[in-house]
Every structure is written in C-alpha cells, then in structure tokens.
Amino acid sequence: MDICPRRGVPSCRFYQVRGAGVESRAFPRDLSRSDREARMKTMKSVGLALLLIGVAFTTGCERHSKKEVFYLVGVNMSLPYWQTVAKGFNQAAAQYMVTAKVAGPENYDPQAELAEMQKAVAAKPAGILISVADVSVLGSAIDSAIAAGVPVITIDSDAPGTKRLFFIGTNNLEAGRMGGHRVVEQLGGSGNVVFFTLSGQPNMEDRLKGFKDVMDTRPNIHIADVIDIKSDARAAFDKTQELLAQTGAKKVSAFVCLESASGKMVSDAVKRANGSDRMVVAWDVNQDTLDGIKGGSIMATVAQKPFTMGYVGLKQLDGIFHNPPSSLSKDNSQDAFSPFPVFIDTGTALVDKRNVDAFIESAQAHQ
Numbered sequence: 001m002d003i004c005p006r007r008g009v010p011s012c013r014f015y016q017v018r019g020a021g022v023e024s025r026a027f028p029r030d031l032s033r034s035d036r037e038a039r040m041k042t043m044k045s046v047g048l049a050l051l052l053i054g055v056a057f058t059t060g061c062e063r064h065s066k067k068e069v070f071y072l073v074g075v076n077m078s079l080p081y082w083q084t085v086a087k088g089f090n091q092a093a094a095q096y097m098v099t100a101k102v103a104g105p106e107n108y109d110p111q112a113e114l115a116e117m118q119k120a121v122a123a124k125p126a127g128i129l130i131s132v133a134d135v136s137v138l139g140s141a142i143d144s145a146i147a148a149g150v151p152v153i154t155i156d157s158d159a160p161g162t163k164r165l166f167f168i169g170t171n172n173l174e175a176g177r178m179g180g181h182r183v184v185e186q187l188g189g190s191g192n193v194v195f196f197t198l199s200g201q202p203n204m205e206d207r208l209k210g211f212k213d214v215m216d217t218r219p220n221i222h223i224a225d226v227i228d229i230k231s232d233a234r235a236a237f238d239k240t241q242e243l244l245a246q247t248g249a250k251k252v253s254a255f256v257c258l259e260s261a262s263g264k265m266v267s268d269a270v271k272r273a274n275g276s277d278r279m280v281v282a283w284d285v286n287q288d289t290l291d292g293i294k295g296g297s298i299m300a301t302v303a304q305k306p307f308t309m310g311y312v313g314l315k316q317l318d319g320i321f322h323n324p325p326s327s328l329s330k331d332n333s334q335d336a337f338s339p340f341p342v343f344i345d346t347g348t349a350l351v352d353k354r355n356v357d358a359f360i361e362s363a364q365a366h367q
Contacts, residue, residue, distance in 0.1 A: 063322060064098050065097070065098065066097065066099050067099070068098040068126045068321065069099045069100075069123065069125045070089075070093065070098060070101070070127050070129070070318070071120040071130075072085065072086060072100065072102045072129045072130075073104050073116050073120055073128060073129070073131070074113065074130065074131040074133070075105055075110065075112070075231075076104075076105075077102065077103075077105065077106055078106035078107075079261060080286045081284050081286065081304075084306040084310075085131075085155070085306040085307065086102045086310060087310065088309065088311035088312075088313075088314075089313060089314050090102075091310075091311060092312075092313075096314070096315070098126070103116040103119070107231055108198060108230070108231030113133050113137075114137050114138055117138060117141045120145075121141070121144060121145045121150055124150065125150060126151075126318070127317030127318070128145060128151070128152045128153075129153050129154075129168075129310070130142070130164075131157045132158060132202065133200070133201060135162070135202060136200070138159065139162045142159055142162040142164050143162055143163045146163040146164070146328050146329050147163075147329065149328065152164045153165050153168060153313055153316055154168070154169075155167070155168045156169045156170070156309060157202055160202075163328075165320065165332070166341050166342055168309055168313050168316065168343075169309050169344075169345075170203070170346060170348055171343075171348070172210065173206045174210060174348070175210060175304075175348045176206065176210020176212075176213070176214075176258075177214050178350055179281055179300075180211040180213065180215055182299075182350060182352075183211070183215075183254055183256065183279070183281060184214055184221060186254070187253055187254060189220055189221070190220035190221060191220075191221055191253030192222050192224040192250065192252050192253055193211075193254045194223075194224050194225045194252050195208060195225070195226045195256045196236045196239075196255070196259070197226060197227070197228060197229070198231060198258075199228040204258045207283075224243075224250070227239055231261070233264075233265045234265065236257070236262035236265045236266050236269075237265040237269045240255060240266045240269035240270065241269045241272075241273065244273045252278065253277075253278065254280075255281070257280075257281065257283050259283055260283050260289070263280070263284075263292065263298060264282075264292060266280055267280045279299050280292075280298045281298070281301065282300075282301035284302070284306075285303045285359050287363060289301050290356055290359055293351060293352060294353070294357075296353075299352065300350055301350075301351050302349075302350060303348060303350070303351050304346070304347075304348055308347070309346050312344060
C-alpha cells in the first residue's frame with residue numbers, strides 16, 4: 001500500500017472509487033423487481049460513501065500548497081545561530097511542501113527588521129515567525145499583522161505585551177539561573193563577574209536576571225559591569241583586554257556572554273593575556289564555542305535549540321493556518337480553554353568538557 005508523502009496516511013489512490021453505478025447482472029435472476037431495486041439503492045449508497053471517503057483522503061493529501069507562504073523574520077541573520085533556525089524552518093516547509101521565506105538584516109538593526117516585518121505583512125502570508133529584537137520598535141507591527149488576519153508567533157526573543165499568539169524558544173530566566181549556578185560553583189563563593197549583552201532584547205534581559213537571582217544569594221560575588229556590545233563582537237574583545245588589566249579588588253574573575261557572537265572573542269582575549277585563572281562562559285553551540293570548550297579556553301556554554309525553534313515554529317503556524325481560531329486577537333492568556341499554549345519550551349543544556357563531544361558529533365552529523 002502506498003503512503004501519502006504529506007500526511008503519512010495510506011495513498012489517496014487506494015481509496016478512490018471509479019464509479020458508483022452497479023449493473024443489474026450482479027443480482028441473481030430470481031430476485032423480484034422490488035428486491036432488485038432495494039439492493040440497487042443500497043449498493044449506490046455504499047458506492048457514494050466510498051467515493052466521499054476517497055475525496056476526503058485526496059483532500060488530506062492535497063492540504064498543502066507552494067502557494068502557502070510562511071515568513072521567518074529576525075536580525076543578525078548571517079550568524080550561525082540564525083542559519084540554524086532557518087535550516088529548521090526550511091526543513092519543515094519542505095516536508096509540508098509549502099514555501100518558506102527568511103527575511104531580516106545581517107546585523108543587529110531593529111529598524112531594518114521592522115521594515116522586513118512590514119513587507120511580510122503586506123504580502124499577506126499564511127503566517128509569520130519573528131524574533132523580536134526590540135519590542136518598542138516591533139510591537140505595533142506585530143499587532144498590525146494580527147489585525148490584518150496574519151498569525152504571528154514569536155521565537156527566541158518574545159514580546160508578551162503584544163497580540164502575538166504565543167512564544168516558542170528558551171526559558172531564558174531558567175537558562176540564566178542554570179548558568180549562574182555553574183559560575184557560583186566555579187568561583188567558590190567570591191569574585192567579580194562581567195556580562196556581555198545586547199540591550200533592549202527581552203531574552204537577554206531574562207538571562208541576566210536569572211544570573212542575578214543566583215548571584216544575589218552570594219554576597220561576595222559582585223557584578224562588576226554589564227556591557228552592551230551593540231552587535232559588535234570586536235567590542236567584546238577590546239573591552240575584555242581592558243578589563244584583564246585590572247588587579248586587586250577590581251580583578252575580573254569571570255566573563256559571561258549572554259549572546260552567541262562574543263564567546264570566541266572574549267576567550268581569544270583571555271588566551272592572549274595568558275589569563276588561565278579567568279573563567280569564560282559562552283552562549284549557544286557555535287563550532288568555535290565548542291572548539292573553545294574542547295581546548296579549555298571556554299569553561300562552559302548554555303546550549304539552546306535553534307533548529308527546533310524554526311522547525312516547530314513553521315509547523316505551529318501551518319496548523320493555525322489550516323485550523324484558524326475564531327479570533328486571532330483574543331487574549332488567550334485569559335482563556336482556560338484556549339487552543340494555544342502561552343509558551344513552548346524548546347529546552348537548554350549546559351555544555352562543558354564532560355559532554356562537549358556529544359554536541360560536536362551532533363553538529364557534524366547535521367552539516
């Protein structure tokens with residue numbers, strides 16, 4: 001039996017009925033006219049039912065179309081992290097036989113992301129998956145999309161104050177706490193910590209809060225500075241070199257990167273200064289970050305699942321497009337019977353020398 005490639009059900013051809021008519025010679029010659037008419041009526045009813053089943057399965061197989069267009073919108077789209085998100089998004093689109101489009105600036109530019117979001121909404125797509133670089137810039141565009149009847153789901157960086165349907169990504173607060181526990185453990189209860197971040201992004205604010213929640217329980221661990229690298233990883237390198245010169249009470253014991261781009265730069269600066277007594281914690285599992293853990297220049301990193309975000313995101317949008325709610329603008333957080341979750345947690349893991357080989361093997365298998 002053939003299998004429908006789109007739905008995973010028996011092939012439409014198996015269920016198709018070529019005709020509902022039944023010739024009279026199928027009945028015994030000794031049947032009365034009334035019995036023959038009754039049997040003929042029954043056979044026609046059965047034939048019609050089978051025909052409808054065939055149509056139903058044919059419709060199921062033809063549920064999707066390349067005319068259905070889904071958008072992924074973000075910033076820093078040239079980074080390996082976002083290329084991985086796009087890979088998951090495109091793979092899901094290929095499986096569903098729909099069209100996926102990826103849009104957004106290669107650098108951190110919320111205004112450019114807004115322009116791409118507005119273009120996507122104007123195209124009247126089947127749905128939009130967006131990472132919110134700055135909610136103050138993009139919030140109204142999300143609400144406008146919903147008002148225009150375009151489903152919007154946020155990934156990676158959320159905008160909970162908007163009318164977006166729900167969020168798919170990391171529980172960033174808990175991820176920060178997980179990293180915070182490792183830093184506290186390695187510092188032994190005292191030391192100065194510096195963070196590198198991108199200001200204005202809700203996901204990084206949650207990560208920082210998670211670290212602070214843990215460090216606030218240790219009075220001798222201090223946050224010396226929180227540095228906005230403004231999407232320029234070289235700024236992290238330069239600032240690290242500057243901070244490594246501080247000694248005594250101002251000595252920085254740990255550098256924590258809350259985004260994926262600065263980990264290698266910070267570890268390179270520490271390595272160049274022979275700072276083997278300094279700790280570097282990175283974010284995400286870029287190949288250079290994994291190599292740094294393997295080589296000892298990075299102590300650990302917090303791994304997210306960007307491929308899963310893109311893959312699950314498109315499938316969720318597709319389900320909403322084909323089974324739309326009565327209202328996109330309804331506040332589902334106030335509805336105990338809502339068809340939508342508030343948050344789909346794609347998971348995190350702490351990567352260090354104990355498990356880095358498994359992550360390297362996984363990365364190589366998906367190249």
